[in-house]
Amino acid sequence: MQKAYIKTIYNLMKQDKNVILCLSDSGTDYDEMIARELPSQVINFGISENNKVAASAGLASQGKIPFVYTTNAFLAYRSYEFIRDDICLQNRNVKLVGMGSGLSWSTLGPTHHATEDIAVLKALPNLTILSPASPFELEKSILAAYQIDGPVYIRMGMSNEKEIYEDDYSFIVSKNIKITDGDMGTVFVTGSIINELLDTIEMLNKEGISLRVINVHTLKPLDEGNIIEECKNSKIVFSLEEHNIIGGLGSSIADVIATNSIDTKLIKIGLNDTFATGYGTYSEIKRLNGLDKDSIYKIIKDNL
Template identity: 35%
Template sequence: MGEQILKSTRRAYGEALVELGERNERIVVLDADLSKSTYTNLFAKKFPNRFFNMGISECKMISCAAGLATTGKIPFASSFAVFAAGRAWEMVRLSVGYTNLNVKIAASHAGISVGEDGPTHHCAEDIALMRVIPNMTVLVPADATETKKAVFASAEWQGPVYIRLGRPDIPIIFDDSYDFQIGKAYVLKEGKDVSILACGLMVWQALQALELLEKEGIEAELVNVSTIKPLDEETILRSLSKTRCAVSAEEHNIIGGLGSAVAELITEKLPIPLERVGVKDRFAESGPWKELLKKYGLTPEDIKQAALRAIERKEKGGLK
């Protein structure tokens, strides 16, 4: 794979906000005492009068952002995923979703790669929580480049957007020529044997899984599903009708996230074998993030094994 440049998606978010702030006066940013972790402090430093620290009160922050949106601002509200999507869920539902206001919620420290802080601060439930809210768009960028483009696209998008960000420094996959659009899934590598549908840092894991599968003579197709909602059914179904079996890979509970969204789609439109890689409906624990990914089944090897199972089920011609 060669030398990788590493950057967290949360840092990319903070840097993107500064650029956005420079070119659009309507951008305002809210945080709940985590601006050093979400990197909204970069925006705060540059545009102090358009940055509002709410203190430790995520519920107020979300409804306040909605109020700001009614005055024509484009608020980006940030906290950890477990607080923004979890604690303030009902504010997101009513003040943002039901009103359909132009609020962007950018939540960092999603998944279990938060690491040592442990399950109280992990969040493997936010995709489920957010995608069930009508009017909500849900984005899970795979790297720093996609994050930046997702932030810019969100600012142009009229209506609520949830952007899922991570804590760890991860490889940059895309260069600046990458063309991100909300609602579009991207085939990163074509293959014919199995489709791997991944989001977030699992895209990087899946890229490594492709190499492992190649050694076994298997040509897997990799699709980056960075928009979980609205799901790009066309791109996904095109891939699945070619490969006839799939693996979903996400740093999220296998209940309610990308795997569920794909399962919902194929059950109705193209019933084929699906294997879900994700956190298997349990809380994780404290530890270094890479070791957590290993222990909780989110490695390239896990994706490879899931792909082999999916292919086996396809070849046996039935659901096992």
């Protein structure tokens, strides 16, 4: 997703000189290239995320559109109060781009994992939360965030995530996208973990089991209408996320089911109130923590 991000942000910066890339020593060679071409639009704040987040509110107050980019965990956790007081409380037009959603910093361990970020951030008023599933969807998320006049958090993978869309498609904030059709239940999924799920679906299809897969790329504001409809039409629904099952997508689905008195069963798949353990490639760490296609297959199969 990183390449898609760099390409999209670079084009936006060339189009609109008010778009400012705010780094906290978190850039790559590409950022350095952009900085050489557009020096007044790249600010490296050094290793000081909190200062960067609050300063970005100051930049936004003057009509700038800061894209605040750093490791997802440092942004969501360390800078939470700054996101709350300086950005969300005052509805500043700042885009927070968290690089390394879920377990994608797979070799660095739990300090670098973002597996509780949705839980804490979705409680913040005024904040739109986008969680794109693929590089193409990330591009669309960045462009959509630019169009929104207000704070947006984008949860972005960084492990050569696969593309899931073959053709161009319509991406509308807060409009879920049906990826597969089926008649035995629905799986709501967010982020690039959808790749594991699509492998699982293929395994299930071979056994004659079909499920509807709904890509929830906007975690806030939620597409409640679609979730209500899907839940009403499914005896069982699953949620899948690279996140603690407390406070994430699954909890949001549970809210919708409970507050609309829908008669269905929800199985939440994610980290079971634990920090992820182990090190390895992205695939390996997902397997170690029960978030690979086989583990997902087993949970779905056991509950159908």
